[in-house]
Amino acid sequence: MYPDPRVVALVTEHFVPVRVHVKQNRDEFQRLGAQYNAQWTPAVLILDRDGTERHRIEGFLPVEDFLSQLDLGMAKAAFARKDYRRAEQLYQDVLNRYPSTDAAPEAQYWAGVSRYRATNDPAALKAVGQAFQTRFQDSQWAKKASIWKS
Amino acid sequence: MAHEIPWHHDLDAALASAGDKLVLLDFSAAPM
Numbered sequence: 743m744y745p746d747p748r749v750v751a752l753v754t755e756h757f758v759p760v761r762v763h764v765k766q767n768r769d770e771f772q773r774l775g776a777q778y779n780a781q782w783t784p785a786v787l788i789l790d791r792d793g794t795e796r797h798r799i800e801g802f803l804p805v806e807d808f809l810s811q812l813d814l815g816m817a818k819a820a821f822a823r824k825d826y827r828r829a830e831q832l833y834q835d836v837l838n839r840y841p842s843t844d845a846a847p848e849a850q851y852w853a854g855v856s857r858y859r860a861t862n863d864p865a866a867l868k869a870v871g872q873a874f875q876t877r878f879q880d881s882q883w884a885k886k887a888s889i890w891k892s
Numbered sequence: 893m894a895h896e897i898p899w900h901h902d903l904d905a906a907l908a909s910a911g912d913k914l915v916l917l918d919f920s921a922a923p924m
Contacts, residue, residue, distance in 0.1 A: 744896075744897055745896075747895070749897075750895065750896060750897055753897050753916060754897065754898070756913060756914065757913055757914050757915065757916035758900065758906045758907075758909065758910045758913050758914070758915045758916070759897050759898065759899050759900060759906075759915075759916045759918065760899065760900045760901065760902070760903050760906045760915060760916065760917050760918065761899040761900075761901060761918045761920055762901070762903070762917065762918070762919055762920070763920050763921070763922075764919070764920065764921040765921070767901055770901070770903075771919065774903060774917070774919075775919060778917070778919075780919040783919050783920055783921040783922075784918065784919065784920055784921070784922070785918075785919040786916060786917070786918050786919075787916075787917040787918075787919075788914050788915070788916055788917075789907070789914060789915040789916075789917055790914065790915075791907055791910040791911070791913075791914070791915065792907070793903075793907050793915075796914070812916075815914070816914065819914055
């Protein structure tokens with residue numbers, strides 16, 4: 743994942759990267775592994791600057807999927823700090839850049855929720871419900887959005 | 893542009909210096 747230049751560029755631009763290696767940083771691995779309940783490697787956690795976990799990626803992923811998950815984590819962090827306009831934009835970025843990944847239906851769902859939170863307009867949720875009738879119909883996110891489609 | 897990721901190894905220092913960035917914490921067993 744990490745040797746890919748797109749991953750290097752994304753991580754360098756948007757994250758402060760911290761590696762805790764199971765052997766090279768044994769004490770830190772035990773301490774932080776317990777603190778963050780990391781039970782498998784690789785485990786990549788996206789943290790706010792106060793150390794709160796906003797997203798977790800467990801296990802290897804191909805580059806495209808890994809990139810989509812990093813973007814998804816950035817969107818979740820924006821949502822968590824109630825920056826709903828930014829969150830919607832970031833979720834839309836996931837949807838547009840990585841439409842064939844598992845992150846895409848999740849991003850479609852949360853983009854709509856972010857818009858709803860930003861506008862307080864229920865039409866945003868209805869639009870998401872309708873969007874899942876033509877795209878990602880077999881995803882769990884389509885089930886979650888099905889309550890809004892009519 | 894960087895060609896490899898400039899890993900830090902001190903989480904507390906990384907959090908303190910993060911500013912507007914998020915922290916990516918990588919628990920790894922990859923060969924070094």
